[in-house]
Amino acid sequence: MFQGGTMGLFDLRPKTKREDLFDRERELELLHRGIERGYPVIAVLGIRRVGKTSLLKVFLNEVNGIYVDMRGVYKRIDLEAKLTEALEFSLTRIKRLLEGVRGVEISGLSIRVKWRGRDSVSLMGLLTEINKKKERFIVVLDEVQSTRPPLSYELKNAIAYSYDNLENITFILAGSEVGLLRDFLGYEDPSSPLYGRGVYEVVVERFTPELSREFLVRGFREEGLEPPLSIIDEAIGYFDGVPGWLALFGRRYVDGVGDLVAIREMAVAIAMDELGKLGVREKMVLKAIASGARSWSQVRDYIVEKHGLALPKSTLSRLIEKLEKLGIVRDYDFLDQVYREAAIKLVVKTE
Ligand SMILES: Nc1ncnc2c1ncn2[C@@H]1O[C@H](COP(=O)(O)OP(=O)(O)O)[C@@H](O)[C@H]1O
Numbered sequence: 168m169f170q171g172g173t174m175g176l177f178d179l180r181p182k183t184k185r186e187d188l189f190d191r192e193r194e195l196e197l198l199h200r201g202i203e204r205g206y207p208v209i210a211v212l213g214i215r216r217v218g219k220t221s222l223l224k225v226f227l228n229e230v231n232g233i234y235v236d237m238r239g240v241y242k243r244i245d246l247e248a249k250l251t252e253a254l255e256f257s258l259t260r261i262k263r264l265l266e267g268v269r270g271v272e273i274s275g276l277s278i279r280v281k282w283r284g285r286d287s288v289s290l291m292g293l294l295t296e297i298n299k300k301k302e303r304f305i306v307v308l309d310e311v312q313s314t315r316p317p318l319s320y321e322l323k324n325a326i327a328y329s330y331d332n333l334e335n336i337t338f339i340l341a342g343s344e345v346g347l348l349r350d351f352l353g354y355e356d357p358s359s360p361l362y363g364r365g366v367y368e369v370v371v372e373r374f375t376p377e378l379s380r381e382f383l384v385r386g387f388r389e390e391g392l393e394p395p396l397s398i399i400d401e402a403i404g405y406f407d408g409v410p411g412w413l414a415l416f417g418r419r420y421v422d423g424v425g426d427l428v429a430i431r432e433m434a435v436a437i438a439m440d441e442l443g444k445l446g447v448r449e450k451m452v453l454k455a456i457a458s459g460a461r462s463w464s465q466v467r468d469y470i471v472e473k474h475g476l477a478l479p480k481s482t483l484s485r486l487i488e489k490l491e492k493l494g495i496v497r498d499y500d501f502l503d504q505v506y507r508e509a510a511i512k513l514v515v516k517t518e
């Protein structure tokens with residue numbers, strides 16, 4: 168893979184350039200409007216692989232700000248390292264907003280932030296200084312719902328402080344686990360620092376069948392290919408407008424895997440890998456739903472029948488709620504059919 172190059176629509180990494188981003192005009196427009204109106208917090212919600220990260224990285228080319236991937240950030244020291252990296256990545260654009268800020272040393276294209284010790288600066292201190300420059304500054308925290316206390320609590324406090332005091336800063340919080348992201352924002356939790364504050368939501372939806380077709384046809388054209396329409400139609404039906412799966416399909420087909428069944432299996436394997444990280448009881452619930460259980464009692468009966476386990480009512484409700492918050496199921500159905508197939512194949516080990 169060549170550095171800095173582009174592999175077009177079927178590049179499996181998040182897109183960073185406008186010309187590689189298919190459609191999403193409306194979402195970009197909504198984001199621009201949100202920051203023009205000065206919203207302090209914007210939430211970008213959508214299922215896995217729908218294109219949230221791509222949208223936000225492209226958006227950041229058009230505004231001043233930084234992008235931080237919060238996955239794997241558990242401690243303050245991890246966050247500080249990530250922030251330094253993010254500031255350095257966007258340095259050419261945001262240099263003038265950082266000049267003269269205490270604790271920040273810029274030399275050429277590199278930056279040093281003194282997060283501790285004498286003359287150090289905190290995240291809040293940094294944002295307070297940047298706010299004084301009277302230009303809008305965006306902080307994107309991607310997959311922020313994956314943070315844990317105490318870091319998550321510190322972050323919420325910083326965001327709430329910024330909300331109340333820093334009129335030129337906008338936080339954009341994105342996440343695939345939509346229910347958990349809403350919990351992070353504390354919409355319904357009076358003890359949350361962000362409770363009661365208005366948040367502008369941008370929901371990234373999957374592509375319609377028409378857009379999916381256009382995406383695939385354009386991607387294949389870039390690669391000089393014109394696959395039979397029958398396989399394109401089948402892929403559209405199966406991958407149901409999820410851009411990440413469509414891109415995977417396109418890439419693998421271009422790589423010479425001509426068989427849709429084989430490509431589907433690759434997608435299912437990726438989903439299985441993710442579901443494999445869940446606990447035994449979550450997996451039982453998923454298998455029940457994948458097998459057609461459409462109600463609480465059908466899920467319970469399935470688990471009794473297959474595993475001889477009678478889960479207490481509250482436990483089962485909590486498991487279902489958790490899977491909903493993770494953005495895997497809703498109303499006893501899978502949000503993404505690839506995950507349904509993955510759940511069918513999951514092996515549940517019970518003692
Ligand atoms: N609008 C789009 N145009 C082109 N490729 C896209 C688009 N949206 C998503 N993709 C591709 O789909 C995959 C998943 O996208 P990503 O932005 O990582 O999604 P998310 O952050 O929602 O999980 C990546 O390979 C990305 O390149």
Ligand SMILES: [Mg+2]
Pocket residue numbers: 219220221309
């Ligand atoms: Mg993402």
